[in-house]
Amino acid sequence: MQHYKAIAQSFKVPFEYKLHFTEQLFQANNPLFKNIISDYNDKGNVKVLFVIDDGVVKNHPSLQEDIKGYCETYKETIALTEQLIIAGGEQCKNDYENVERILEAVNENRICRHSFVVVIGGGAVIDMSGYAAAIAHRGVKLIRIPTTVLSQNDSAVGVKNSINIFGKKNFLGTFAPAYAIINDSHFLTTLENRDWISGIAEAIKVALIKDDVFFKYIEEKSVLLHAREMDSMQYLIYRCAEMHMEHIAQGGDPFESGSSRPLDFGHWAAHKLEYMTNYQLRHGEAVAIGMALDLTYAHFIGLIDKPTLDRTLKVMEQIGFDLHIPIKGEQELDELLAGIEEFREHLGGELTITLISKIGKKHDVHEIDMALMRKSVVWLNEMFQPKMSQF
Numbered sequence: 001m002q003h004y005k006a007i008a009q010s011f012k013v014p015f016e017y018k019l020h021f022t023e024q025l026f027q028a029n030n031p032l033f034k035n036i037i038s039d040y041n042d043k044g045n046v047k048v049l050f051v052i053d054d055g056v057v058k059n060h061p062s063l064q065e066d067i068k069g070y071c072e073t074y075k076e077t078i079a080l081t082e083q084l085i086i087a088g089g090e091q092c093k094n095d096y097e098n099v100e101r102i103l104e105a106v107n108e109n110r111i112c113r114h115s116f117v118v119v120i121g122g123g124a125v126i127d128m129s130g131y132a133a134a135i136a137h138r139g140v141k142l143i144r145i146p147t148t149v150l151s152q153n154d155s156a157v158g159v160k161n162s163i164n165i166f167g168k169k170n171f172l173g174t175f176a177p178a179y180a181i182i183n184d185s186h187f188l189t190t191l192e193n194r195d196w197i198s199g200i201a202e203a204i205k206v207a208l209i210k211d212d213v214f215f216k217y218i219e220e221k222s223v224l225l226h227a228r229e230m231d232s233m234q235y236l237i238y239r240c241a242e243m244h245m246e247h248i249a250q251g252g253d254p255f256e257s258g259s260s261r262p263l264d265f266g267h268w269a270a271h272k273l274e275y276m277t278n279y280q281l282r283h284g285e286a287v288a289i290g291m292a293l294d295l296t297y298a299h300f301i302g303l304i305d306k307p308t309l310d311r312t313l314k315v316m317e318q319i320g321f322d323l324h325i326p327i328k329g330e331q332e333l334d335e336l337l338a339g340i341e342e343f344r345e346h347l348g349g350e351l352t353i354t355l356i357s358k359i360g361k362k363h364d365v366h367e368i369d370m371a372l373m374r375k376s377v378v379w380l381n382e383m384f385q386p387k388m389s390q391f
Contacts, residue, residue: 017177019157019241025145025184026066034074036143036180041114047079049111051102051129053088053121056147059190063120081109090124090279093163102132106140113137116179120145122195123155123283127170130161134176141179147187149199149233150284153240154206156181159248168342169271183241185234196228197320198284203240204316205265205291210247212360214239219311222318264343265354265362266291269325271346272339277326288321292384296376298355303363312359313383322387325377333377340368 022032037046050067057063064083071080084105092098102117111117117140119129126144133142146156162173188196200218207215217239218225221232247263270286281289292313299309316323327336344351350366357363 015159015177017180019181019183019245021183021185021238023185025182025186026063026070028070028073032182033070034077036182037116038077040141040179044076045079046077047081047109047111047115049081049105049109049115049117050083051105051117051119051121051125052083052085053125053147054085055088056121056187057085060187081105081111086121086125086129088122088125090164090274090283093124093128093169094165094279096163096165098128099132099163102129103136106132106136111136111140113140116141116143118143118145120147121151122146122148123151126151126156127160127162127173130176130178131163131172131174134161134174139176142176144178144181146181146183148191148195149188149237150195150202150282151199152183152188153199153237154202154244155283157241157244167275168346169274170346183237185230188230188233193228193320194282194285196233197226198282198288200225200236200319201266201284201287201291201316201321202244203236204312204319205287206240206243206247206263208291208295208312208356208359209263209265209354209362210243210360212358214243215315215359218319219315222315226318226320265356266294268339268343268353269293269336272336272342273326276332276335281326285321288316289323289325292316292321292323292380293325293373293376294353294355296380297368297373298357298363300372300376300379301365301369303355303357308359317384323380323384324386325381326386327377333374336377337370337373340373 020032022030024030025033067083068080071078082105084101086092086098117129117133119126119142123146126146130142133140144156146152159175159177160173161176162170165171204218207218218236224232225236244263266287267290269290270283273286273289274281274283295304295309295312298304299306313323327333352364352366353368355363355365
């Protein structure tokens with residue numbers, strides 16, 4: 001038998017995507033969206049399929065007509081095919097029929113790899129639509145227009161797309177950067193208060209693991225952020241998104257091949273709590289609880305001192321987070337703690353939980369003292385009484 005040596009090749013694929021900031025994107029005197037399309041293809045008549053979160057449509061009843069009028073104004077550049085309305089919220093990621101609806105629309109409207117799927121909505125709709133776009137034709141171009149604080153500063157500026165299955169969050173997914181992301185601050189004005197507050201959790205997260213100066217800013221602005229002061233929020237979104245994109249581009253592991261994922265600080269418990277509450281708990285609310293739990297555990301194992309723990313918990317409470325863990329009894333506590341192993345399975349390889357050793361400095365651990373984690377849950381729930389009646 002003839003023996004052949006292995007053939008080896010390596011290649012690099014450059015990715016570039018931009019995050020734009022604007023207001024009233026689909027007003028005719030705002031050329032940003034048209035310019036993004038024409039920068040890709042200046043020959044015009046580029047097909048565009050819109051996928052829109054139904055909550056955004058309810059809060060902005062003129063949006064569909066605005067989009068139609070905008071595309072008509074710039075019809076030499078944009079060929080509007082359809083506006084597909086999808087029920088928003090985390091539940092949309094639990095129903096594969098939503099993915100199939102987008103795939104059918106891609107097929108029926110003959111959306112090709114030189115066309116665009118444009119998704120407008122919160123993080124869940126953007127996640128799910130991005131997954132559909134990534135698997136259609138092995139990937140059609142995606143433009144994300146996030147409409148919540150959390151999606152504008154975190155989920156929509158990353159490179160991940162996903163849906164939930166087997167009772168596990170983000171079990172199916174892809175790494176596929178969007179062609180562009182557009183943050184329109186006007187969408188924030190109609191958010192429910194829970195959604196306004198919820199998105200701040202991701203900014204606190206990135207500040208705690210990377211930037212003590214940014215954390216101090218959040219601390220100083222906590223009352224204004226709670227009161228929905230727009231200038232403070234816009235800077236928070238900008239800085240959080242900037243740090244998130246820097247981590248993806250410069251952190252050395254953009255597609256998460258390794259086991260360390262510092263941007264998942266607080267997320268092992270968050271993902272489990274979302275599932276355990278049937279996603280009644282917003283993602284940011286769950287992340288805040290998850291961070292509070294891991295900060296408490298970090299104190300109990302001697303990583304951070306009590307003043308640091310008190311300071312971080314106070315900031316989250318002043319912003320308006322409910323830090324009570326919505327579980328009852330030992331059985332639910334066991335179910336929550338099982339989320340640690342599920343998190344390891346999701347990461348693959350060695351268990352890696354990101355904690356902090358001080359504000360602005362992450363510290364990875366690879367083992368969890370389950371007795372101390374239980375103690376952390378009990379201590380946190382003794383400190384904070386529940387505020388949300390539905391739990």
